[in-house]
Amino acid sequence: MEGSTLQPFTNGQDIPVTRDHYETFAGIVSFQLTSDEASRLQNGPLYLWLSGSTPEIVLQENEDGWFVKPELNTSRMSAGNTLKIKFWTIQRGVLSDNYTPELTIRNPSAEELGQYKNPPLSLNGSGVPDTGLTIGTFTRISTGVGEIEVTANSITIAQLPTFRQWAQSQVYFLGGNWYNGEGQGQPIPSISNGFTILLWVDKNLPPAPTWDDVKNLLGGYAGIYPGMRDILDIGDEVIVNNPTHAQSMVDRMSLPVYDPGYMPVTRDMSPADSQLIISYLQSVLGSVTT
Structure with missing residues (x-):
């Protein structure tokens, strides 16, 4: 765009939106730039627009050409x-070193979440307590590359909103001045619209766990995945205490966390809670955890 006028590329083309084109090219479209166009891209942003009598811009670069690439977008911490x-x-x-990313706890707005669900999703209560994470400042490693250190602090079940207490964990959404979202002024595009960190409650495990120690955890998972009850109702004490079922659960929960057969498949149970349940199941089987 020069001034307020869109300048189409000489070799630009319409992007097909057919299923066949997507399955063949994965949505990737390439074309040759002229030397003049390559030069102009150093002074102006790229735009993608819907063709028509009045072009509608649907995607654009940051006006100053900035792009931020984070290394990851989710993590689990104790x-x-x-x-x-x-x-x-x-x-x-x-x-380039001329831009310094920041990172803060930032929950997505209702408007941002609304584009994914009707009625809009609500994340009220996420990010509480805000003392759960300590976020450092950006440290430069090399030209155009740096890092921000995040430290997980101790949180208790009592500090969590009621609806998160059964899971004994909290979800934190992190964004910053690079976050491509509502309310951030001129957005800076990124391959990630922020990070999510799942922080597990700090807890001491009982030496000899009983059903009372694990029933809320197992019952919670049985509640949010009711289809599992047809296979194995892990919220039912009698069923869980069946040695055959207990052994099956131990086998699945003892797999490496990245194994496709690992349970729970959501990987959102803390190592401490996983060990708590395994210890209980092993007591059912008559063995002792070492």
Whole structure:
């Protein structure tokens, strides 16, 4: 765009929206730039628009050509864990030190969530308590590359909103001045619209767990995945205490966390809670956890 006028590429083309084109090219469209166009891209942003008598812009670069590339977009943490999140800061395709990303606890707005569900999703109560994470400042590693360290602090069940207490964990959404979302002024595009960190409650495990220690955890998972009850109702004490079922659960929960057969498949149970349940199941089987 020059001034207020869109300048189409000489070799630009309409992007087909057919299923066949997507399955063949994965939505990727390429074309050759002229030398003049390549030069102009160093001074102006790219736009994608819907063709018609009045073009409608549907996607655009940051006006200054900035693009932020975070290394990851989700993590799971226990108290005392630290996580270093790497960022690449790129301006018009070149790594640059002229931009410093920030990171803060930032819950998505109702407007942002509303585009995914009707009625809009609600995340009221996420990010509580805000003392759960300590977020550092950006440290430069090399040209256009740096990192921000996040430390997980201890939180208790009593500090959690009621609807998160059964899970004994909290979800934190992190964004910043690079976050491509509502209310951030001129957005800076990113391959990630922020991070989510699942922080597990800090807890001491009982030496000899009983059903009372595990029933809320198992019952919670049985409640949010009711289809599992047709296979194995893990919220039913009698069923769980069946040695055959107990052994099956131990086998699944003892797999490496990235194994496709690992349970729970959501990978949102803390290592401490997983060990608590395994210890209980092993007591059912007559063995002792070491």
